[in-house]
Amino acid sequence: MRKERKTSTAFLRLDTENEVKVGVLSVQGAFAEMGAYWRAQGAEVFEIRQRADLARGMDVLALPGGESTVQGKLLTDLGLFAPLKERMDGGLPVFAVCAGLILLAEKIEDDGERAEARPSRWFGVLPVAVRRNAFGRQLGSFKTVGTFDGRSDVPMTFIRAPAITAVSPQVEVLSTFNGQPTAVRWCTITAFTWHPELNRKPVADMI
Numbered sequence: 001m002r003k004e005r006k007t008s009t010a011f012l013r014l015d016t017e018n019e020v021k022v023g024v025l026s027v028q029g030a031f032a033e034m035g036a037y038w039r040a041q042g043a044e045v046f047e048i049r050q051r052a053d054l055a056r057g058m059d060v061l062a063l064p065g066g067e068s069t070v071q072g073k074l075l076t077d078l079g080l081f082a083p084l085k086e087r088m089d090g091g092l093p094v095f096a097v098c099a100g101l102i103l104l105a106e107k108i109e110d111d112g113e114r115a116e117a118r119p120s121r122w123f124g125v126l127p128v129a130v131r132r133n134a135f136g137r138q139l140g141s142f143k144t145v146g147t148f149d150g151r152s153d154v155p156m157t158f159i160r161a162p163a164i165t166a167v168s169p170q171v172e173v174l175s176t177f178n179g180q181p182t183a184v185r186w187c188t189i190t191a192f193t194w195h196p197e198l199n200r201k202p203v204a205d206m207i
Contacts, residue, residue: 022095023048023058025084027074029066029099030197037197038062051079060093063100065159065195068132071099072122081122088125088189096126096191102162104191105130109165126189127168128181134163148175148183156182156194164193 022038024031026047035045038060046056061084075081088094088104096104104126108119141159148154156175164181167173174183174190183192 022060024062029064031064034064063096065098068099068102093188101191129166130162161193
């Protein structure tokens with residue numbers, strides 16, 4: 001049974017009086033870009049590479065883009081999976097991009113090569129279904145502009161992006177592309193198929 005969460009987006013607006021501490025998962029992928037994104041907003045950022053790093057505590061967990069299967073396996077091998085899942089279940093705010101979204105999804109649809117060797121879910125804390133590489137692989141990556149949370153002309157960069165194929169009624173859709181959800185918010189989780197950390201203007205300023 002999924003635990004009840006309180007809806008909150010306050011973590012996306014950094015408190016100017018109390019510095020927000022953001023832990024960036026840094027086992028694989030674009031964690032450097034994610035860290036730079038949050039530092040530019042004035043957050044205190046630290047990398048999560050091993051279980052001991054979790055002792056520092058955090059206000060936000062940031063999950064970067066990369067290879068979700070590799071990240072998931074490393075999370076397990078490094079002993080990070082269980083303690084992070086416990087924090088998520090406890091309501092820790094999570095900001096996830098691309099592969100991070102896949103790690104969070106309740107269901108992963110996969111009809112590609114070696115699909116049977118990949119799990120159908122990792123953390124499973126976000127009530128959506130996703131499909132891997134739905135917008136094309138590396139050569140099919142693209143940039144566009146769209147509407148995000150009511151704001152128009154927001155630049156969106158898709159890199160081997162997954163697609164959100166289904167959302168539960170309680171999930172708020174923040175952006176779409178060709179009628180398909182590309183960013184969602186559910187309680188303390190905000191997740192993207194595109195890469196807001198590559199934009200000059202922080203997405204926090206748009207919420």
